[in-house]
Amino acid sequence: MADWRSRLRESGHRLTPQRELILAAVEELGHATPDQVLAHVRRRSEAVNVSTIYRTLEVLEGLGLVRHAHLSDRAPTYHSVTDHEHFHTVCRNCGGVTSVDPGVLSSLRETLREDHGFAMDVGHLTVFGTCAEGCES
Structure with missing residues (x-):
């Protein structure tokens, strides 16, 4: 510290x-x-x-x-920020939050960089959806 x-x-x-x-x-x-x-x-x-x-x-x-x-x-x-870099997924049904390694976005990052000259900042990224924990309505 x-x-x-x-x-x-x-x-x-x-x-x-x-x-x-x-x-x-x-x-x-x-x-x-x-x-x-x-x-x-x-x-x-x-x-x-x-x-x-x-x-x-x-x-x-x-x-x-x-x-x-x-x-x-x-x-x-x-x-x-002492924790690893990550983005978040949030389940709209149960509210569960998961920290996800940004490596899963490597092809999206590359596409955005090559096709649009855009550098993605995943630290603020939150993806909403439903989890597979059986809480779907």
Whole structure:
């Protein structure tokens, strides 16, 4: 975690206990909305409010320490970049979320690059559908 502290300072931001708690919460929770991060952080410190959570997540994302994806029509879900690069599938019936290795998209990435000169960013990609776990309606 020492690297993120250096990146924060080098970018002109202060290292605060709140920022450390928020980044730790995102890493511990895996995938979490700002409200889930707030609830997790408040177990350790009541001195953090929801606006601090949103501002800090924005700073951390700007520094490339966390990313967000839209896994529902509600608040974005944040995850640490220390985890492997991945995209998400979301079942519309049961709400199950799966992290998927971006290698499965290699032919799509190549087609987009060759045919359209487009570089795909899978970190924000979410694919909605139904899972094979028998929850189909």
